[in-house]
Amino acid sequence: YRRATHIRHFYDSLKNPGEVQQRKLMEIVRRNEKSSFGAKHNFDKIRSYKDFTTHVPPTTYEYFQPYIEK
Numbered sequence: 001y002r003r004a005t006h007i008r009h010f011y012d013s014l015k016n017p018g019e020v021q022q023r024k025l026m027e028i029v030r031r032n033e034k035s036s037f038g039a040k041h042n043f044d045k046i047r048s049y050k051d052f053t054t055h056v057p058p059t060t061y062e063y064f065q066p067y068i069e070k
Helices: 002-014 017-031 036-040 049-055 061-069
Strands: none
Touching: 002 017, 017 049, 036 061
């Protein structure tokens, strides 16, 4: 039963992947609002993918490394 529910959810997600990705991004952002990275990058102000790209610029692994190690 549980597996069937997961499979159904997966196929339902395929109908609107952009919406699913947006929800997942917001889930990650909300979960990390109070982290040092989230505070520095204004996660509390992020409400969309566009906001995310405004507050979190493309960068290299080295930029993220101190946050990862912390």
